[in-house]
Amino acid sequence: xxxxxxxxxxxxxxxxxxxxxxxxxVGAPIPVDATPPEGPPPAEPxxxxxxxxxxxxxxxxPAPGHPPAGHVGPAGPGAGPPPHPGGWPPHAAPPGYAVxxxxxxxxxxxxxxxxxxxxLPLAGYGxxxxxxxxxxxxxxxxxxxxxxWFVWRLAQEFRPTFAEWWRxxxxxxxxxxxxPQPGAQAESLLVVILLIAxxxxxAYEVPPMAAGGQTLGKRLVGIKAVPLAADxxxxxxxxxxxxxxxxxxxxxxxxxxxxLLLQLLDAxxxxxxxxxxxxxxxxxxxxxxxxxxxxPAPKNDRTTPPGDTP
Numbered sequence: 001x002x003x004x005x006x007x008x009x010x011x012x013x014x015x016x017x018x019x020x021x022x023x024x025x026v027g028a029p030i031p032v033d034a035t036p037p038e039g040p041p042p043a044e045p046x047x048x049x050x051x052x053x054x055x056x057x058x059x060x061x062p063a064p065g066h067p068p069a070g071h072v073g074p075a076g077p078g079a080g081p082p083p084h085p086g087g088w089p090p091h092a093a094p095p096g097y098a099v100x101x102x103x104x105x106x107x108x109x110x111x112x113x114x115x116x117x118x119x120l121p122l123a124g125y126g127x128x129x130x131x132x133x134x135x136x137x138x139x140x141x142x143x144x145x146x147x148x149w150f151v152w153r154l155a156q157e158f159r160p161t162f163a164e165w166w167r168x169x170x171x172x173x174x175x176x177x178x179x180p181q182p183g184a185q186a187e188s189l190l191v192v193i194l195l196i197a198x199x200x201x202x203a204y205e206v207p208p209m210a211a212g213g214q215t216l217g218k219r220l221v222g223i224k225a226v227p228l229a230a231d232x233x234x235x236x237x238x239x240x241x242x243x244x245x246x247x248x249x250x251x252x253x254x255x256x257x258x259x260l261l262l263q264l265l266d267a268x269x270x271x272x273x274x275x276x277x278x279x280x281x282x283x284x285x286x287x288x289x290x291x292x293x294x295x296p297a298p299k300n301d302r303t304t305p306p307g308d309t310p
Contacts, residue, residue, distance in 0.1 A: 004119055007036035115275050118231040120290035122277050123223040125270060128289060132267070134217030135205065142200045150193050157183035190254060198250045202243065210239035222294060225287045228276075234287065242285035 009032060010018045016029035019040050027041030114122065160180045168175070208215055213225040213234055225242070227234060234242070246266050252259030266280045273279070276288050 004116070005040070117228065117276075117288050117290055118226060120226075120292065123289040123291045125277070127221045127223050127291065128270065131215070131217035131221040131223060134220060135215050138216055139197075139201050139204055142204065143197050146200060147193055147196050150189055150196065154186060154189040154193065157186040157189065194251055194253055198247065201247045201250065205247065206236070206239045206243050209242065210234050210236045218289075222292045223289055224292055225282070225289050228286050228288055234285070238285045238287065242281045242287055245281035245284050246279075 005020060005022045007017050007030075008020050010016045010025070010029055013029065015032050017032050017034070017036060018025045018029045019027045019036070021040060030036060116122075161182050164179050167173075205215055209225060211233060214223075218224060225234060226232075227238065246263060249259035249262040252262065270277045270279045270282075273283075276282075278288060282288060
């Protein structure tokens with residue numbers, strides 16, 4: 001994962017723009033508001049190094065333990081990284097990013113750029129939430145069609161309990177007498193409902209994610225899940241591992257809502273993950289969610305030069 005070659009604002013001088021070849025800055029800077037040329041800048045002519053000054057006659061021996069005057073260290077002038085421009089503190093560079101020449105390894109001038117896995121920006125939290133809500137609506141509709149009869153039967157098992165509770169509320173009765181217990185089939189029906197709901201979610205999400213990284217919700221919003229290692233389909237194994245972390249806890253709703261709590265933690269986890277915005281299910285499957293371009297970018301179109309630091 002690296003910064004794509006192109007013209008970017010120079011972090012050392014925000015008023016200029018320079019060309020980044022993927023490994024370092026090349027060529028002379030241009031004003032930030034100027035339109036950059038196509039491709040990299042022309043090669044600069046080699047400049048002969050200045051001749052060293054003639055030594056002064058009669059060198060004076062330095063005092064023991066002190067370097068001679070003008071001493072710049074064993075590596076000569078310019079050794080070591082230059083000071084950070086503008087006093088910016090160094091930040092850790094994201095994995096896979098090359099830093100500008102002269103900077104300490106693993107450091108980045110100022111705030112590191114946002115990662116762009118496979119050249120695509122990360123999906124925003126709002127887009128991911130909308131896509132997930134669309135998917136939940138589809139799964140809910142499937143459950144209403146397949147699970148509806150079992151839910152109705154479960155409601156009949158709980159009907160005496162709810163009716164007695166409501167009667168006491170209306171009359172304001174304060175009694176320690178326990179409410180009638182649900183029917184004998186209530187527990188079995190609840191287990192069947194959760195099994196069917198989990199199976200429907202699995203059948204809805206895993207196959208399209210394995211083939212193209214998109215459910216219906218992701219396709220409508222324009223986002224996609226891709227592996228971190230390579231831009232390729234997730235495959236059944238990775239898609240199943242990704243779904244297990246979020247979908248499988250549905251079976252634990254039977255345990256005092258424990259499964260719902262785990263799913264809520266997974267849903268909000270991207271808010272606290274930086275810089276890749278991975279949810280817990282993304283981390284388990286080694287995936288990341290990216291925003292797809294809304295319209296194909298025209299080739300060789302430099303009318304709007306990029307303005308972000310690489």
